[in-house]
Amino acid sequence: MSYRTTASGAMTRLMSEMKALRKEKWIHFEDDESANFNILKWRFGLMVINPDSAFNGGYFRAEMVFSDEYPYQPPKFRFLIPITHPNVYPDGQLCISILHTPGEDLMSGEQASERWSPLQGAESVLRSVLLLLDDPEINSPANVDASVLYRDRREDYNKTARETVERSKKDVPPGFEMPVSFEEKPPPKAENDDDFWAESDEEFDFGGSDTGDDDEMEDYEDGEEPSEDDDDNDSNKNSKQ
Known part of the structure; x- marks a missing residue:
């Protein structure tokens, strides 16, 4: 089956996706409010905030281009650094399965589940890119030299990554403050209000009976157990009703 969408349909979805992404700390959109802004062509900075990453602290400018057939066709992504x-x-383009057209590829061995599908979106791509930076796929490299460096000389690879991070900081927009962590502040601790019950004039029914059980509870509180005579009296009352 062939799927098609209109340019307006793609734009509507992309506006919604961008609105959600603008709330994230790890991406900063550029020129999204300028007169020349094009919703089908995003330019942004991707930020790596992960102390365990060789690219920690990097601000990597990138662009993503969408077609009128989005989301039925994947976007194109490339780094601008x-x-x-x-x-x-x-x-600057990437070798990553999620950017490949939908469907299984027998030649590459990629399963359909690994490739693009309309159920995914721009955020899925960007998160996959960030994960790929920290966990390269060296069995099918786009840069063989970098793959060998990563595999055989990890310290040199990490040094090169740190140099890239330092260069990337020159692209941080003036006045923009790089996040240092993605941790959210814990919610305020709930405080017990001891005066709640004293101030409330309402009577609450917690499901207990208004008769019978109250007397038994008083017996328990006095250290006495309800007698069998009490049980017989209750049975006689029920039989007469």
């Missing part, structure tokens, strides 16, 4: 990475081509 040179990055030495096993899965990044010299022109």
Whole structure:
């Protein structure tokens, strides 16, 4: 079955996706309020805030281009800064399954579940890119030299990554403050209000009976157990009703 969407349909979805992404700390959109802004062509900075990452602290400018057939066809992604990475081509494009057209590819061995589908979106792509930066796929590299460097000389690879991070900081927009962590502040601790019951004039029914059980409870509180005579009296009352 062939799917098609209109340009307006793609734009409507992309506006919604961008609105959600603008709330995230790890992405900063550029020129999204300028007169020349094009919703089908995003330019942004991707930020790596992960102390365990070789690219920690980086601000990597990138662009993503969408067609009128989005989301039935995947977007195109490329970095706008040179990055030495096993899965990044010299022109900044990526070798990553999620950007490949929908359906299984027998030649590459990629399953349909690994490739693009209309159920995914821009955020799925961007999160996959960030994960790929930290966990390269060296068995099918776009940059063979970087793949060998990562595999055999990890310290040199990490040094190159840190140099890339330092270069990337020159692209941080003036006045923009890089996040240092994605941790949210814990919610305020709930305080017990001891005066709640004293101030409330309402009577609450917690499901207990208004008769019979109250007397038994008083017996328990006095250290006495209800007698069998009480049980017989209750049975006689029920039989007469």
